[in-house]
Amino acid sequence: MVTGCLRHFDLIDFLVNNSGVARYAPFLELTVQDWDQMMNVNLKGPFLCMQAVLPTMLRQNSGHIINISSIRGLETIPTASIYCATKFGLNGLSSALAKEVAKHGICITAICPGGIxxxxxxxxxxxxxxxxxxxxxxxxxxxxxxxxxxxxVLTQLTVVPRRSLV
Structure with a gap:
């Protein structure tokens, strides 16, 4: 994907990691397959995409990575244990990486929306x-x-439905 983009464009200005899967169920009903699927899509996918674009962003001393996380990476609810773990993980990964690459002019933002x-x-x-x-x-x-x-740089941005605050 990144190689194809670089064939047509010299720079990578930004990356938006926007994928997610969830299975809501009581903890003892969740399976290793549920764990693997949510970890692979919600955490490993963004990790791999960031690793793919960062060499170019480091060379150009600029870039912005946006990871679409979830309010569930800030607040937990019952029956969402694995999903919450992946989104808390994505927020932690985003925060740590932001500190690592800031000196290279690269911004990392985790956006934590409520239900969409x-x-x-x-x-x-x-x-x-x-x-x-x-x-x-x-x-x-x-x-x-x-x-x-x-x-x-906005390192983290929470977006919730207005009605959820009342």
Missing amino acids: RTHLGGTTPEDKPEDLLAPDDVARAALFALEASATG
């Missing part, structure tokens, strides 16, 4: 369809983080 109206959003009992974010809300948060990096 997608195939994954609305899958917990707490999610009410009218309280879910639109995918555009998360896209605007990513754009905001990218634009802010000209003068500063």
Whole structure:
């Protein structure tokens, strides 16, 4: 993927890691397959993508990586133990890597949205369809983080539905 991009473009300005899978179930009903799938998609995938773009970003002394995490990387709920572990892990990875590469002009932002109206959003009992974010809300948060990096860096950004605060 990165090699193909570099054939057409000289630079990599940014990477957005935006994939996720979840299985909500009581802990004793979860399987090793559930663990592997969520770890592979939610944590290993971003790890591999970041490793692929960082050599180019380091050479150019610039770049921005946005990891779409989850509110579940900040707050836990029952029946989401593995999912929460992957998102807490992604937030930790983002934070540590941000400190490692900041001196090279590279920004790392973890965006932690609440439930989103997608195939994954609305899958917990707490999610009410009218309280879910639109995918555009998360896209605007990513754009905001990218634009802010000209003068500063947003290391973590939480975006929740307005109604969830009342």
